[in-house]
Amino acid sequence: MQRLSVTRRRMLAGVAGGAALLPAPAVLGKATSKYAGTTIRGAAFSLPFHQYLSTYFPEFEKETGIKVAFDIEAFPIYNQRMDLELSTGGSSYDVIIVTFIYQGKWIGAGWVTDLDEFTKDPNVTPASWDPVDFVPGVEASMRDAKGHTYAYGVEAGAMLLYAGRADLIDRAGLALPTTMDEVLKVCAAVHGKAGVAAWTADKLHHWNWPPYLEASGGRVFRDAPKDLMPLLDTPPAVASAAWYAGLLKTYGPPGVLSFTDDQALHSQLSGRANMRTNSITWGLPLAKDPSSTVAKTVRYGMVPGGPAGDFPGVACHGFGIPKGSKKKGAAWEFIKWALSKEMLLRVVKEHGYPSVCRRSVIESEVFKETLTLNGQDVAALYLKVLDQLGDGAYMRYRTVPVFPAVGDKINRAIDAIATGQQTAPVAMKEAEAQAIEAIRMGGYKIGR
């Protein structure tokens, strides 16, 4: 048997040959980030923005050498999983969507990272990234009491009214409703015409109903976040709950109480339902989606108001970094890239994304062109809603930690009224009692 003699020359040649056979890292010689070679894991619920952004991931990977892997879930599943992940201090994810409804809870509990440590360091974030460019009302819920920012807006779901079959309203000699009274009048005039239900909605009543509660002069809490006494059984709350439940019951398509967002959208896209108030994100496909049967008849308006004014909902979801993440630096590189002015302009231009949170982008010509839908300047409506939001005061009810529990009581009460199980006063009184109990269970002191 011949013995192989191992010399230094042979060994070096072998190592060099072996290395040549291995695939070269994709970023070799290209990556500029000190995090090159890192893989970050992200989590989000199904958002159009994420869908558009993911088409640019290869560019980010090439630019920085950071690999990106995202888990996408349905909205309720995502929230439950993330709630569990964050509450256990998990390190599975490096970038997450800080959901609007959970912002008070997640930020208040200290489960997400203070992003000021990145934005205030010029070596990490150049001044041109301009964090103050994000609309203040949008960012308000993503800051703590000291003004520290924990997430940057990905989507400002500004609520608008959109009527897929505005032609039916025209034919009835009416205009898009601007008040709650007009909503009933228009619905009565067009319901069932050409087989189209007058109104549609998804089953998240605690998002869809509060604008009408506030327009009627009511509030969810007495003065959130300072005073969390719920006000669900006040006369305006009872009247607006009866109004909203009646709207769904009388003018909704069959099964409307079980509709998810997708189903509500589909009912409009297919021309089976006419009007809906929700985030602009769900209204855009009516004009732009190739499958839309109402692209030529859709029209947009402000959310109908009431005696106390109009209060269109704005839900602002943002990108944040979990406290438990072990790759915070790389995660910030991703957020910085994803929410830069340049990237947002591209997403608007190339995909028609409507829910941008940067003012410079919203005021750009590109945005205006993109949001000219069926000849209508919807960008102006969007800006109007964001300006109306101001510092976000009237939406604060939504970001207090106990809102998920209180929102559940609202959902069930509206359901009970719409299905005739209870009258509005009884259902709302019960919702109030349960909400008080839930808030007290959360450790908050409240009283009449």
Place this chain on the structure above:
Amino acid sequence: MSLAVAAAARPRAAKRERLARQRRRFLVWCLAPTLGVLMAVTLLPILYLVATSFTPLDPTNPATAWNFSRPLLNYRLMLSDGRFGNSLWVQAKLSFWTVGLQMLIGIGFALLLNLRSGMLKALRTLFLVPMVLPPIVVGIIWKVLYTPDISPAFWAFKALGWKVATPITSATWALPSIILADTWEWFPLTMLMVLAALQTVPEEILDAARVDGARIWQATLYVVLPYVRGTLMVAGLFRLIDSIKAFPLIYLLTDGGPGSVTEVTNYYAFEQAFNFSYVGYASAITVVLVTVSLALSWLIVRLTGWGADE
């Protein structure tokens, strides 16, 4: 002589006893790791659950962990919580109807499939399909059937000119629609158990019944069913315990609604823990559920005589 024998036997008996003691000790040591693991994986989580139920644990507030200052608060709250009471009532209705229907349909199909027919034998596998489907798939099937826009059933109703309410959003029909879907999914289990038992019924006693002039229905009622009574009892109680764990269909089809008409206790505990973070209260609800399940398990053992000496 006898004293000498007794004296000789004494060391032998002592040796036997020592050996038996050693064997027992050896067996205990052999079993110890298994028992330890078993305790760790079953008993400890339950103990933790019980301990948590005495605290107001809310993960958003670290001070609530291991706070035993008001240990019975959650249980007191449960007594005044109308939604918890309602969830128990919904649970009782759901269990009553699903178990009843699954038993009746399961026994009926088992009796049919027990007939000596080639075609019926071939159908057995087909009937088992719902049971082996993942619960999520079952949920999706029924969601499609119950959703007017996409349901073939609703297309047919529309074609016939019938106006049918959407069952999952109707206060009257939401619970029956869950009962129907659950029955469809699980009657094959009772069918399978009863069928297996039917095949153990001796031909001789059936022959004897025939000789005595019994008709088929009489032989079934007075001979076959009493013979498989034990299996029927087990099947029924298994389904009863399982019905307490109802979750996927409710989550997928109705979300506990409309209002709270399909909100069972299990689902209510899930909401408290995972939607509102009231883990302490959810634990207390779960402790009540575990207690009910344990009581039912005890009942199974008592009624069927498992573990009793023959």
